[in-house]
Amino acid sequence: xxxxxxxxxxxxxxxxxxxxxxxxxxxxxxxxxxxxxxxxxxxxxxxxxxxxxxxxxxxxxxxxxxxxxxxxxxxxxxxxxxxxxxxxxxxxxxxxxxxxxxxxxxxxxxxxxxxxxxxxxxxxxxxxxxxxxxxxxxxxxxxxxxxxxxxxxxxxxxxxxxxxxxxxxxxxxxxxxxxxxxxxxxxxxxxxxxxxxxxxxxxxxxxxxxxxxxxxxxxxxxxxxxxxxxxxxxxxxxxxxxxxxxxxxxxxxxxxxxxxxxxxxxxxxxxxxxxxxxxxxxxxxxxxxxxxxxxxxxxxxxxxxxxxxxxxxxxxxxxxxxxxxxxxxxxxxxxxxxxxxxxxxxxxxxxxxxxxxxxxxxxxxxxxxxxxxxxxxxxxxxxxxxxxxxxxxxxxxxx
Ligand code: SF4
Numbered sequence: 001x002x003x004x005x006x007x008x009x010x011x012x013x014x015x016x017x018x019x020x021x022x023x024x025x026x027x028x029x030x031x032x033x034x035x036x037x038x039x040x041x042x043x044x045x046x047x048x049x050x051x052x053x054x055x056x057x058x059x060x061x062x063x064x065x066x067x068x069x070x071x072x073x074x075x076x077x078x079x080x081x082x083x084x085x086x087x088x089x090x091x092x093x094x095x096x097x098x099x100x101x102x103x104x105x106x107x108x109x110x111x112x113x114x115x116x117x118x119x120x121x122x123x124x125x126x127x128x129x130x131x132x133x134x135x136x137x138x139x140x141x142x143x144x145x146x147x148x149x150x151x152x153x154x155x156x157x158x159x160x161x162x163x164x165x166x167x168x169x170x171x172x173x174x175x176x177x178x179x180x181x182x183x184x185x186x187x188x189x190x191x192x193x194x195x196x197x198x199x200x201x202x203x204x205x206x207x208x209x210x211x212x213x214x215x216x217x218x219x220x221x222x223x224x225x226x227x228x229x230x231x232x233x234x235x236x237x238x239x240x241x242x243x244x245x246x247x248x249x250x251x252x253x254x255x256x257x258x259x260x261x262x263x264x265x266x267x268x269x270x271x272x273x274x275x276x277x278x279x280x281x282x283x284x285x286x287x288x289x290x291x292x293x294x295x296x297x298x299x300x301x302x303x304x305x306x307x308x309x310x311x312x313x314x315x316x317x318x319x320x321x322x323x324x325x326x327x328x329x330x331x332x333x334x335x336x337x338x339x340x341x342x343x344x345x346x347x348x349x350x351x352x353x354x355x356x357x358x359x360x361x362x363x364x365x366x367x368x369x370x371x372x373x374x375x376x377x378x379x380x381x382x383x384x385x386x387x388x389x390x391x392x393x394x395x396x397x398x399x
Pocket of ligand 1: 025026027028029030032033034035037076080110133148189
């Protein structure tokens with residue numbers, strides 16, 4: 001749909017929003033990666049993207065009436081691949097835009113640049129949380145993933161972090177790696193726990209079409225790994241829970257109080273402004289709909305955004321049915337779940353009754369827990385979440 005690029009956005013609610021800044025650079029491209037990221041080949045281009053991101057963020061916040069920003073997430077890519085000076089410029093620019101009331105500010109990092117990170121400066125700019133992408137401690141599995149930083153000693157990086165960082169942090173792992181054994185999955189999780197991270201993310205490997213990993217494996221091999229991946233992922237999840245981490249979202253485990261506020265806002269479909277190549281903003285409107293603005297993935301096209309006075313990328317209005325499905329897709333990933341009324345409330349009487357019956361079937365077969373006020377998935381339901389969501393999509397006419 002076409003919206004005026006200069007449109008003043010009247011947010012549908014007055015609550016705080018989140019900000020996401022995408023840094024599209026990495027030291028090298030990993031074989032499984034489908035994110036918008038590329039190695040740095042032109043320092044001036046990197047600088048231009050950083051400066052343009054800050055300018056766009058400032059304009060977007062202004063067009064939204066300068067709402068209170070309470071979480072910031074700088075991801076990518078690998079933000080910490082920027083030179084220390086440029087990283088400080090980016091973080092300082094963001095800090096000037098978002099003001100002093102940020103409760104949580106996360107920056108993603110990879111182990112190959114943790115030891116050189118200007119951690120004091122990050123904290124000074126307002127960063128409260130680091131998210132370290134270890135993915136696996138096994139060189140063999142890092143090799144399978146084609147990880148760009150596979151030759152880096154994770155122990156060195158994590159020990160440096162322990163000495164020099166006093167804020168929150170998350171250690172990110174991937175499970176279900178092609179031909180990963182249950183023993184290897186358990187070992188990865190136990191080693192991660194040994195470093196004492198307050199938060200651990202345990203993502204299932206997704207083999208994205210078109211990536212070097214997908215091409216290397218071929219379609220028959222990919223389907224052969226699916227069952228095994230489910231077993232290694234479930235085993236790793238069990239180890240984390242036995243070690244005292246609460247699973248508060250399909251892929252997220254935390255000690256008490258260390259849950260990610262920013263991601264929590266995303267799962268709750270709070271408004272957020274995204275900036276950077278491929279970043280998405282989602283802003284609710286007073287009429288209950290949501291408008292999503294997508295920045296171009298192409299870096300030169302991103303740099304042209306706003307040259308005509310506007311500042312938003314391609315806009316699409318999300319209709320009510322799609323919103324129901326998205327609310328279920330995001331909310332049911334989290335242990336908090338959703339209110340059944342959030343899924344049925346926008347439907348006519350017959351549609352709402354049909355969806356309520358479906359939710360009761362989920363509960364009857366053990367996939368969900370349903371009360372008058374809450375719908376949450378069980379552990380088994382999380383494993384079958386895609387299937388359940390396909391059922392819901394079909395019922396509300398979205399498949
Ligand atoms: S470090 Fe992350 S963003 Fe960068 S190439 Fe690897 S998977 Fe992609």
